[in-house]
Amino acid sequence: MSISYKYTGRLENVNNEQICSIDNKGLITNYGEKGFKYIPNDNLDEEPIDATGVYNISDIKQLIHRPTTYNFTEDISNNESIIMPTKVVYYFGIDNVQVAKVKYDKISAYISPTIEIDSSSYIQLSVKSNKDISNIEFSIIEKESEHPIVPIEVSKVSEKLFWNLDTRFTINRKETQLIRENNIETSLSLSDIAESNFNSNIYTIEYTPTQQSYLYYPETSSIKIKVIQRCLFDDSVPAVISNITILKYGGDKIWNM
Incomplete structure (x- = not known):
């Protein structure tokens, strides 16, 4: 049972x-x-x-x-x-x-989609980032042309020098310039650097651009934004850009009376 x-x-x-x-x-x-x-x-x-x-x-x-x-x-x-x-x-x-080591890309770039800005006399860029952006290259692309521009937050530009090429912006000669060799400050001027020096060294220059460097006068209503960031040295840490704003001034306005 x-x-x-x-x-x-x-x-x-x-x-x-x-x-x-x-x-x-x-x-x-x-x-x-x-x-x-x-x-x-x-x-x-x-x-x-x-x-x-x-x-x-x-x-x-x-x-x-x-x-x-x-x-x-x-x-x-x-x-x-x-x-x-x-x-x-x-x-x-x-x-x-755990992350033991982070190695950043030496060069990174971004090109925005086409941006419609309507009519304007001139434009400026405003950029929000987590650190200094004076060494980041900003440009406006219109039609087939590229035009460098300085964001309004940047007072001094720091850029890499290339042999036999001018700086990206006109230098304000009333202000001081500083040239670094392999990230070390020097007393050199642009004329002191020979072509052979560029083969084994990295030169950067810090300078104050003219006021026109902050302005761009568009010819059409369609532009793109281009950004290039260079990590020139092993201890370089890239900035994180959270926002780019286009500031428009002037232009046509239709008034309905």
């Missing part, structure tokens, strides 16, 4: 196929590959699903039938009829990743 039950957890689901031990205190189920889980009777509901023979209702709960199991508090290590398995579980994956 025997009777079988289906168990339902009050606080959690019970997989009846995984039950491996039952007593008057509760039941134990397999818990994946990690071990076993104990659920007390107070958190269980039971429903008879199969029985053989005739029982009194009062005796049913004492006649729970399950395959032969062993209480986990019992020492079964010396029972010769039981094979004690050894289970080894390996976990593969990465549990800790």
Whole structure:
């Protein structure tokens, strides 16, 4: 004679196929590959699903039938009829990743989509960034031409020098200029640097541009913004530009009277 039950957890689901031990205190189920889980009777509901023979209702709960199991508090290590398995579980994956070194691109560039600015007499650029942008090259592209421009936040320009090429902007000669060789300040002037020096050294110049360098006079209503940022040295950290605003001045205005 025997009777079988289906168990339902009050606080959690019970997989009846995984039950491996039952007593008057509760039941134990397999818990994946990690071990076993104990659920007390107070958190269980039971429903008879199969029985053989005739029982009194009062005796049913004492006649729970399950395959032969062993209480986990019992020492079964010396029972010769039981094979004690050894289970080894390996976990593969990465549990800790840290950035050891960051190497930035030497040169990065951005060209915006076409921007419609309608009619204007002249425009300026305003740039928001997390650090100094005096060494970043900004330009306006209109038709097939490219025109350098200085954002209004920049008072002094710092740019890389190239042999036999002028600076990007007209230098205000009333203000001082500073030339650096491999990021070290010097007392050199532009005329002091020979062509051969550029083969093994990096020269930059810091200067004050003229006021016209901050203005651009568009000929059409469609432009693009171009930005070039150079990391000239190993310890250079590029700026992060969060916003570029085009400031328009003048232009035609239609008044409805």
